Amino acid sequence: MITTYDFVPGVVNPRENSIEGYWFIFQNRNLLVSLDYKLEVSSGPFRMGLEPLRTQYLGELNGEKCFSGEVSKDSEPPEGMKFRDLRSLYKRIPNDLYHVAGRAVLINDWDRNHCFCGACGKPTKTSFNERSRVCSECKLPHFPRIAPAIITSVERDREILLARSPHFPPGILSILAGFVEPGESLEEAVKREVREETGIDVGDIKYFGSQPWPYPNSLMLGFQAEYKSGEIEIDGVEIEEADWYSVENMPTTFAGDISISQWLIQDFINRKKNL
Ligand SMILES: [Zn+2]
Structure with missing residues (x-):
């Protein structure tokens, strides 16, 4: 049951003007999928009428770009879609998508919980060469926590x-x-x-x-x-x-x-x- 996936992690979207790909959009820890449990390549949350609080580029899965996103607790899902508990999606969405969704939820957590530096309290900024948020003042990097x-x-x-x-x-x-x-x-x-x-x-x-x-x-x-x-x-x-x-x-x-x-x-x- 231990499997690996053809996923190539990345930090920066290689073609920044294109955001088409798999979008793993969460509300709390619930993933946005269609009512019949599909997660398909899309043009992103804005086209769906959603205003994400945060987004991050994750990398490529089978040649398709992957992004994480998080919307507010009161955002309504687009028509024909629903936010569903990630664990309940095991075997309902393809295994490789489920796997990347697990990454996405952790990247959302990190992005949300490290907006401010734990050492000096000043705002942090997303780094462009590694998966970290760096303090604007003391330059301390904050990595995703596992x-x-x-x-x-x-x-x-x-x-x-x-x-x-x-x-x-x-x-x-x-x-x-x-x-x-x-x-x-x-x-x-x-x-x-x-x-x-x-x-x-x-x-x-x-x-x-x-x-x-x-x-x-x-x-x-x-x-x-x-x-x-x-x-x-x-x-x-x-x-x-x-x-x-x-x-x-x-x-x-x-x-x-x-x-x-x-x-x-x-x-x-x-x-x-x-x-
Ligand atoms: Zn700092």
Whole structure:
């Protein structure tokens, strides 16, 4: 399920007088698509009667230019179109467009949240040679912010460690995840998160793959780890339930295949089901 796309990122529109392309226009975190879930090449928001608060050039997808845009909370969608929650569009719009939409929403967030310098409070301006906003006074650059988070399966022979966060819908269990702390390696983050949340020590940590997760701004880094020692001990706050499960007695996990947690669990099932 880990795929790459023929997307060439860019900061400046190479032909500035032409703004035809894919426009990823958001209202909050809802993307503008047609009522029948289409996102097609267009001449831009102004032609649709929209007045965006901000726009940015994103790059090219399959030779078509891509732009992000954001409109105010009270903007009405053009006729025949609707702002829809980005997550709900998974598999409803083509995967490569969904992927670029994830970039677009993060670029909108960055553009909106760094209008003023965090150091001196003066206005910033969009840079023309890199994806940053630079302070007009102290010249400090402000880059889009991404929060790295590890997500890991933990296996013990034919079993996988699954746990339940109180934030999950009722009855759902999944693998463990958590944000990387400043100064920490990814492997250290895997060991720490698993130990903190379940009391288990792991080793033999292998990289699985990654997934941008723009809800709100994570980069999920997937790992597979092996049980080393310890008994399950949960804190009852971050984790309210944890146990070992074999393929034959898996509990309810998140349905579908939108996220790397599901890819990791499916990979475990595929490897262990015939053993
Ligand atoms: Zn400044």
